[in-house]
Amino acid sequence: MVETVEVAVAVNGRPVRRRVRADQRLLDVLRDDLRLTGAKEGCGKGECGACTVLVDGQAVDSCLVMAYQADGAAVETIEGLGERALHPLQESFIEKGGVQCGICIPGMILAAKALLDQHPRPSRAEIAAALCGNLCRCTGYTPILDAVEDAAEQLEAL
Ligand code: FES
Numbered sequence: 001m002v003e004t005v006e007v008a009v010a011v012n013g014r015p016v017r018r019r020v021r022a023d024q025r026l027l028d029v030l031r032d033d034l035r036l037t038g039a040k041e042g043c044g045k046g047e048c049g050a051c052t053v054l055v056d057g058q059a060v061d062s063c064l065v066m067a068y069q070a071d072g073a074a075v076e077t078i079e080g081l082g083e084r085a086l087h088p089l090q091e092s093f094i095e096k097g098g099v100q101c102g103i104c105i106p107g108m109i110l111a112a113k114a115l116l117d118q119h120p121r122p123s124r125a126e127i128a129a130a131l132c133g134n135l136c137r138c139t140g141y142t143p144i145l146d147a148v149e150d151a152a153e154q155l156e157a158l
């Protein structure tokens with residue numbers, strides 16, 4: 001029988017306390033238990049970034065984080081980002097055509113948010129470096145880089 005562990009986290013600003021299996025990943029708890037399906041399972045082994053969420057402000061692959069490892073942390077998913085109104089990153093991805101099938105986009109936007117929160121005016125090379133763990137099969141990346149640059153400008157003007 002798999003051991004269970006009590007975990008308390010803040011998810012999108014709301015306290016969540018639940019008993020999780022020791023073998024449950026953060027991605028599983030978000031998607032299956034909390035029904036926050038914005039984070040996607042692509043590769044399941046830390047290579048595609050589709051499952052990216054923010055844990056205490058850092059972009060992480062939630063397929064590689066066990067749920068118990070997030071105990072005490074603040075977790076932010078794409079659902080929290082756009083809860084009241086679209087975030088400037090979301091607006092810019094739409095505006096610049098950085099979204100096609102959409103599978104990579106929640107992770108891409110959260111990885112970009114982690115970057116802009118820590119480094120509000122990154123160079124294009126710094127944006128590309130920050131997003132290098134997030135794969136996109138559709139866009140060719142140029143509109144995504146354009147979108148993050150645009151969002152940085154929008155955020156600076158706020
Ligand atoms: S599903 Fe987590 S990195 Fe691909």
Ligand code: FES
Nearest residue numbers: 100101136137138
């Ligand atoms: S928009 Fe389809 S994988 Fe990025």
